[in-house]
Amino acid sequence: MILQIMWVSWLMMLLSLCSVAASTARSAAKPGCVEKCGNVSVPYPFGIRKPSCAMNDYFYLNCTSNDELLFGRNMPISDISELEGTVTVGIDAAFRCYNKTGIETDSYPQSMTLGAGPFMFSHTRNIFTAIGCDTLAQVTNYEFTYRATCLSTCRENVEMSDENPCSGSGCCQTSIPKGLNSLNYSLSSPYNYTNISDFNRRGFAFLADNSSLKISDWPLSRTPKYGKDAYATDVVIEWVVENKTCEQAKADASAYACGANAGCTYPESGQGYRCSCNEGFEGNPYLQEGCQDKDECQVEGKKPCQEGTCENTIGNYKCRCPIGKYGDGKIRCKGVGIITIISGN
Template sequence: MWVSWLMMLLSLWPVASSDAKPGCQEKCGNVSVPYPFGILEPSCAMNKHFFLNCTSNDESHPELLFGNMPISDISELEGTFTVGIHAAFNCYDKKGIETNSSSRWRITLGSGPFMISNTRNIFTAIGCDTSARVINFEFTYGATCLSLCTEYVEMSDANPCSGSGCCQTSIPKGLKSLRYSLSTYYNYTNVSDFNLCGFAFLADKRSLKISDWPLSRTPKDGKDAADVVIEWVVENKTCEQAKANTSAYACGANADCTYPESGQGYRCSCNDGFEGNPYLKEGCQDKDECKVEGKKPCQEGTCENTIGNYKCRCPIGKYGDGKIGCKGVGIITIISGN
């Protein structure tokens, strides 16, 4: 008897929806892996480009990798994922002799539908005798960032990098590769009392804290990595081209084709009034606007959910649209005393 009650209770218990393909593992360590990405089995990803490596020497701490770059976050809503990429650096002693250097670094995204986000990332150099160069492999883009100073500069998140102790330059959209390198004019001998190392790196503007990169900083055993945001699309086709091939069209039910800011390829997004993973076959589910936490959907009246929308029914005696307010005086109840 108690088994029947237990089964009934379990059937009523709310089940969290998964953004992974049905039957596929949802997480690698602490990182959620939403479809079109997949791990462990190639069939769990939309195609080979979205199949990621979940591996570790320690089974209790698996790591999600894109190539050899660790992934810390994937967003199917924004069409991005975040990877950790090391900074280039060079260090000298007070006599100007190089003591530690990894002055060249590169990023390559391969042939998949991925690109380095130009809106989220910025190229940054730290140092008082530092020249940093950044180019792409195809030699269609290049820039130099020069950071100089003659006295100690406090690295502050409130002040922009202006070229004194820190400099920054933007990157164009659509890049699939970058390589950056460092050089110095006087081997830091003129500023050796407070600055012996220079750094150059690409970083996500949202997470970058310049205060974490003081002029006194030295390399930290391979831990000098910054978050870099990679944009992705389903494939490099227009929405019209994608919809023409229904068997390969990536958007599920109650979802539609959209274009990213980069203007390259297409993504999918839920239609208004729906939520979920737009890339799954079952697509997006109806959103109950009446139960959105912290939001009052009706200006007045009672909220009633509908498929893809909601209604606000005015109180008895009033009329109009309760979303913006009802008209009339309603029912007035008079209570007479003895």
């Protein structure tokens, strides 16, 4: 009888663990909606294929017939994070080219807007960069309330290195302010490249994710390309649910975006609000049941208990001290425990 009870208890515990594992592996998309476009996961509040799969029209994305996920009309998406509140897109660099006599032979200015939705270019992740030895790059927003200029010069060929920061010799960088949702960048040349045309006749300008940008990929000899072969950089876009404070959002329960076991948080930009799972929970905080209990006892590579046995609880965990000891096993158990004496014949 005792064995039967133990077996039933073990089976129920196993089923419970399987249930938890299944819940943590749930799709981050809205139930009944497609989760991926090509190799890119599309978590809610974003959605594809059907407008009802997104929180609203701002978060409804275009998944083309070629399974390419686009932000707006022409910005391909490589990653979406519902936890960090970011979308990573590819944007072609602007360039300007000259011949040996200083005559402009080709140019490609760049212009982009994120529309009327709650999106902005990340001022903490992105950096504006100019490449060239006679390059004056300018970046503005559509309203011309912001403008920055970057001048890059050099008299001899410079080897682009990831170890040395851009100092103005062959490469120049400047930050952008928070809150921008449109950008224009263009180039000019103070001396039309006539003094350094033997090794550099072109300049580039682009916004890029500073964590993934490799300056070594931008040698002064690089030749511009067009279309699908154009040189694009990863650009990070930040998003919020809507431009309201947490208090304002919670006052309208029907429109409040955070699901169960989730709370309202503010982004570093200070505009609007996002959602995040409460401590001890994980998942998509924008889905009603998206935040599920996290089993701290099963976190790979971590030992949650200094002593004793780990026992998961809803939103937390316990560390039960060995028999004969007492205290909080997360820190330290006190006592001597059970001493087993083995006597010989």
